[in-house]
Amino acid sequence: MTVTADTTATSDARDEAPLRIDAHAHVFLPAAESPRGVDELAPADRTAPLADYLGRLAAAGIDGAVLVPLDAHDDYVAASLAALPASFSAVAVASPAEQGRIGVDPVEAYLGRRVGFPFRALRTMWLGDPGAPIRDSPMWPVLARLEQDGVALWSYVGPDQTGLLDEVGRELPGLAVVLNHFGFAPHDMGVDEFARPRFVDPFPESELRRVEALARHPRFHLMFSGHYALSADPYPYADLAVPGRRLVAAFGTDRTMWGSDSPWIDRQPGYDATAGVVDIALPDLFPSERDDVLGGTVARLLSLTR
Numbered sequence: 001m002t003v004t005a006d007t008t009a010t011s012d013a014r015d016e017a018p019l020r021i022d023a024h025a026h027v028f029l030p031a032a033e034s035p036r037g038v039d040e041l042a043p044a045d046r047t048a049p050l051a052d053y054l055g056r057l058a059a060a061g062i063d064g065a066v067l068v069p070l071d072a073h074d075d076y077v078a079a080s081l082a083a084l085p086a087s088f089s090a091v092a093v094a095s096p097a098e099q100g101r102i103g104v105d106p107v108e109a110y111l112g113r114r115v116g117f118p119f120r121a122l123r124t125m126w127l128g129d130p131g132a133p134i135r136d137s138p139m140w141p142v143l144a145r146l147e148q149d150g151v152a153l154w155s156y157v158g159p160d161q162t163g164l165l166d167e168v169g170r171e172l173p174g175l176a177v178v179l180n181h182f183g184f185a186p187h188d189m190g191v192d193e194f195a196r197p198r199f200v201d202p203f204p205e206s207e208l209r210r211v212e213a214l215a216r217h218p219r220f221h222l223m224f225s226g227h228y229a230l231s232a233d234p235y236p237y238a239d240l241a242v243p244g245r246r247l248v249a250a251f252g253t254d255r256t257m258w259g260s261d262s263p264w265i266d267r268q269p270g271y272d273a274t275a276g277v278v279d280i281a282l283p284d285l286f287p288s289e290r291d292d293v294l295g296g297t298v299a300r301l302l303s304l305t306r
Contacts, residue, residue: 021295024259048263078117100138123154134167147175169217181226183211215250225259235269253289
């Protein structure tokens with residue numbers, strides 16, 4: 001008598017299970033193999049290949065990811081995305097061309113970037129002159145085109161740009177915005193002994209209130225990530241427990257997404273530990289809320305599927 005395993009139930013259960021998505025991870029090769037910028041955080045010989053990252057995802061039971069280049073050199077991420085299933089997406093990093101800062105048509109530059117690289121979000125650290133209205137910014141035409149195209153803005157703007165970010169929410173209410181790494185406005189970044197980004201005193205009460213206030217824009221989303229760089233405590237980052245819960249309460253889990261920020265966390269505390277921070281930091285979530293943070297929110301936003 002031959003016994004044949006019935007895999008239908010297993011397959012159906014897998015298809016019905018909530019998607020688990022890492023909403024923010026970097027993959028890159030040494031600069032000599034694939035062009036990219038070089039700095040203290042990512043020296044020329046540092047590498048974070050896709051194959052290694054996919055192994056970590058599989059071990060952690062995560063279905064997909066949003067891949068983010070280190071800078072506007074996106075060849076490696078574009079090639080990686082082309083070989084991946086629909087549970088993966090990618091972000092492009094805005095260059096001065098898309099920002100309208102070098103005398104070319106920024107919309108044409110943006111459209112040219114999308115040829116052969118169907119990114120679903122554009123990351124920027126600059127929005128315009130902080131002394132001028134957002135509609136006067138040379139980047140305004142691209143911001144308006146992002147809203148028209150349904151492409152999200154992946155925001156990582158510095159302190160002098162936060163007022164413009166608030167204006168984006170008022171002037172382009174249909175534009176989805178993802179506030180990277182708790183919405184923190186990066187400044188004075190260092191690199192720690194584990195070769196990770198490091199910031200000191202990132203969340204005074206005034207900064208926390210500023211990010212909370214951005215939740216009034218219905219299309220603004222919070223990325224629950226970057227604990228390792230923002231916390232003064234070791235894993236599991238007890239000093240960020242209250243700020244993290246306040247921000248998630250402000251935005252709601254249906255506008256919150258978890259990201260690992262791999263590879264910076266791969267050495268310390270490790271990918272699995274980073275994936276577990278949501279359950280430690282947000283222990284009172286209902287199952288549906290946890291599903292949102294761990295993949296549902298970003299899957300809806302970027303149309304990710306199995």
